[in-house]
Every structure is written in C-alpha cells, then in structure tokens.
Amino acid sequence: MGKEILFGTFPVLIVFLVFIGVNVAPFIIAALVLSLLMFVIMRQGGMSVTQKKTSVDTPKTQIKFNDIGGQERAKKELREALDFLIHKDTLKKYGIRPLKGILLTGPPGTGKTLMAKAAANYTNSAFIAASGSQFVEMYVGVGAQRIRDLFKEAKQKAEKNNQDSAIIFIDEIDVLGGKREGSQHREYDQTLNQLLTEMDGITTSENPRILIVAATNRADMLDDALIRPGRFDRQIVVDLPDKKARKQILEIHVKNKPLADDVDIDAIARDTFNFSGAQLESVTNEAAIYAFRENSTEITQRHFSHAIDKVMMGEQTDRESTAEERERVANHELGHAIVSEVVRPLSVSQVSLRPRGQALGYVRQSPQQDRYLYTVENLEQQIMIALGGAVAEEIIYGGRSTGSRNDFEQALHLVNTMIDTGLSRLGIVKVDMVSREALHEERQRILNELLEETRAVLRSFFPVFKHALDHLLREEVLNGDEFRAMIANAKNMVKKDNLEKIDTQLLNA
Ligand code: ATP
Secondary structure (H helix, E strand, O other): OHHHHHHHHHHHHHHHHHHOOOOOHHHHHHHHHHHHHHHHHHHHHHHHHHHHHHOOOOOOOOOOHHHOOOOHHHHHHHHHHHHHHHOHHHHHHHOOOOOOEEEEEOOOOOOHHHHHHHHHHHOOOEEEEEEHHHHOOOOOOHHHHHHHHHHHHHHHHHHHOOOOEEEEEEEOHHHHHEOOOOOOOHHHHHHHHHHHHHHHOOOOOOOOEEEEEEEEOOHHHEOHHHHOOOOEEEEEEOOOOOHHHHHHHHHHHHOOOOEOOOOOHHHHHHHOOOOOHHHHHHHHHHHHHHHHHOOOOOEOHHHHHHHHHHHHHOOEOOOOOOHHHHHHHHHHHHHHHHHHHHHOOOOEEEEEOOOEOOEOOEEEEOOOOOOOOOOHHHHHHHHHHHHHHHHHHHHHHOOOOHHHHHHHHHHHHHHHHHHHOOOOOOOOOOHHHOOHHHHHHHHHHHHHHHHHHHHHHHHHOHHHHHHHHHHHHHHOEEEHHHHHHHHHHHHHHOOHHHHHHHHHHHHHO
C-alpha cells in the first residue's frame, strides 16, 4: 500500500513543482538513485534464500530411508504420504486432491531434515531447503518475494533435472507461520499469505508437482490457516529415539569408524536415554576425536564413555578446587550413587569427579529400560536419589552446602509431579483449588519421609563412602562395576550385628 501511495503522489508533486516554476531535475535524479538502491536491496533479499539454499540442497550423498535409524512409524507414515506423489495419475482417476504439505514435528536433532532429504530421494524429486528465519526481514515484501523465488526455483530445478516433482523443505516453519495476532508485523503476514497462496496454487495437473515438507518443534504455535486440511494435510511426529532406535542410529554412525573389540553399542544405547539422533551422532564423533587425540588406532569403550559425558554435561572444565571441596563433592556424588544403586540395582554407570559444564562431579545413571510412565515408587526412588547428595554431606560433615540446589529443585519438581498426577495423599486434585498451606504440608511430608529413608540407606551403607572415596579421589572416575563390588562388600558387612560398628564409624567421621 505504501509503495502505491508513493508512486501515485510523486508524479503529481513533480507536475505541481514544474507548474510553479521549480527546477525538478535534482528531485528526479534523487528519486532514481533511491529506486535503484531499493531495487538492489530487494534483489539481495530475494537472492539470499537461493544462495543459502544451494549450500544445502544438493544431497550429493543421497540420503535414503535406510540411513535413518529408528523412526519406523514416522518413516512408514511419510512413505505412505509420498506414494501420493509417485502414483499421481491414479490419484487423478479417483479425483483425489494432491497432497500439498507434510509437517514433521518433534524435538531438535531427531532427523526431520534427513527425512525430507530421504523423501526427495524416494520420490526422485528435486530438493530445495530453506529455513523459516530466512524469510523474515524488516522490509515489507521481501519475505513474500523469497517465497515466490523458492517455488520458482524448485520448479526450474526439477525441469533442469528432468524430474517431474520437487520437494521444498522449510525448516523452522514456526518462524514464518506462527499464529497471527493483532499486533503482528505486516511483513510476517505477507510472507505467510504468500506461502498459503503458493500452496493453494498447487494442482494435480501441475508439472513439475511441488510438495512442501516443513519442520517445527512448536506445532502448537502454527497459524490455523497453515494446518487446515488442504495445506499441511499430514502431520508426522518425529520423536526422540527409544533404546532400539538409539542402537540403530549409533550403528549407522560408527560404520566408518575403527572400533575396538570392547565397544558395546548396546550399553552405549542404554546410557544415552533421551538423546536425540544428532546427540548420538555427536557421541560417535567425539569418541573418535578422543581416540585421535590419544593417538589410539581404535576407538574404545572408554572413549565412548567420555564422549557421552561430554555431550550430556559439556566440555571438561579446568576449575581448580581445594582438596576439601573435592572431598565434599566426592562424598556428595557417592551419596547419590549409593542411593541409586540400592533402590535401583545396576543403575549406576559411572561416578565422576571431573568437573564438566557447571557440575563439579556427577553420577551417570543408566536406566535398565526406557521409561515413559512412573509409579509412586519410581518417583520416590528418584527423589531419594536426588536427595542422596545432600544427605551424605549432612551425615559426614554435619551440614549441607550450596551444591545441592539443583538436586532440591529436581526433588521438588518430582514432588509436584506426584501431587499434580494424583499420586500424593491429597488424592486427585486440581492444584489451584487446594490451599497453599495444604500443598506446603503435603510437600513437606513427602520430602521429610523420603529424607528419613535416604538417611537410613546411607547409614546402612556407610562403609562404601570410605572405600569409594579413596578410589574416586585418586582415579577421578569410578565405573559402575567397581562401584557395585564395593556395595556388595558393604552388604555383607551390613548384618544386624555390624550396625553398631557402623554407628561408631559414623560418630568418628
Ligand atoms: P532441527 O529440528 O534442529 O533442524 P532435525 O530434526 O532436522 O533438527 P537433522 O538435521 O535431520 O535433525 O539431524 C541432524 C543430524 O543428526 C543428522 O545429520 C544426523 O547425523 C543425525 N541424526 C538425527 N537423527 C538421526 C537418525 N534417526 N538416524 C541417523 N542419524 C540421525
């Protein structure tokens, strides 16, 4: 609208100035320079999608569905949707309207881009990729122009390659297709409208046919116009991989790496609960880097173990701590580890005293199986594990330190989960309707009871602290099996008649 008003008023102004005898030449020259400048800016805006895109759009190493580990259900759904593109003549016969858009939703790094590339390969389509953020500009109209260019280019590319379809992949679609609210910038509106217009223009008879595959991890943020039938008709969830899928992904990424005989992919898959495909790829890469740094000809299980820690906790830091602090951290971590191993046997994979990221030490747990539902017992066990560090400090030093802040946050979060899900003594409640006092009381009751239980566990296994502490201070790392041997030893000691002895040790500690 602004452009039209400008173009309309300018000639009128010039005629008026000529009429009153003003020299208009400088105005005309200035206007020409200004238009040229705007044209260049718009061109650059339009170009950038193309330029950025070409860096990612030619999957030289053609990705196939077999190169994507796990995601069986998502792959199946996607393949079924793609068959619409392959058998388009049959669809025409039935009068089925073309599938225009597929929306892949899921957390970052789960393989959505890989899926889109595999889709292009499966359907022998030209592939063009762009990201939602590439369409967001402060100049009105630039984003819309980029959308037009993108569609044009996809068609040209398919024609050039003699392909009769093209897949446009738009990552982070939520950036350009977020819910439209009153105050929204007009530029977003225009860009989204252009995308909708282009999608509406897709017909069965069109050649080459365009299919849009978009990805987001915020499907709830998308504008309704975008997800209504006829636009993004298929929504496919690409979720975090389960253990079997993690194993498959790891196997894909270690194919080109020299592995030592001791590498146990199954154990790595078990230890990487909640990792995305991208994180698993990073684990294999970091393990190779550790091996390379050590000049080792093969990548060993130890390298993988370091790599998991690095991806989970961040790079090792050089934070210098005093001997006293180190000992306290070691006992704190042992507190977590002892409770973990006692309430969930075989759960400790490693206790480490190497500072990583923000943590001065940590316990890596390896769940025996992936868990998506929790019972009261599971939650209570988790709370006890979280409290174990602080309770260990309390028993050994007579008081806690600030190192337990995150543990308490975690414990409180779990207690709230218990209350919210009707697993507390309050029963099934709407939390907003319960008085603050009642909630506080219930939280305190749960925490106090579990604190008591945690104290009892750590008191019974007190001898483990002594043995494990020496080892941990010396070696910095204690692996799960070594630790379990110490627990087993302590269990033998923890016969009724030994309790007195332990109490004396406690008093002397
Ligand atoms: P984002 O949402 O952050 O854009 P994404 O879901 O598109 O992420 P990809 O870019 O497809 O994730 O994956 C990143 C990398 O992670 C891939 O190049 C690949 O190395 C690895 N990866 C992710 N998922 C898988 C998988 N299922 N199988 C094999 N490798 C995977």
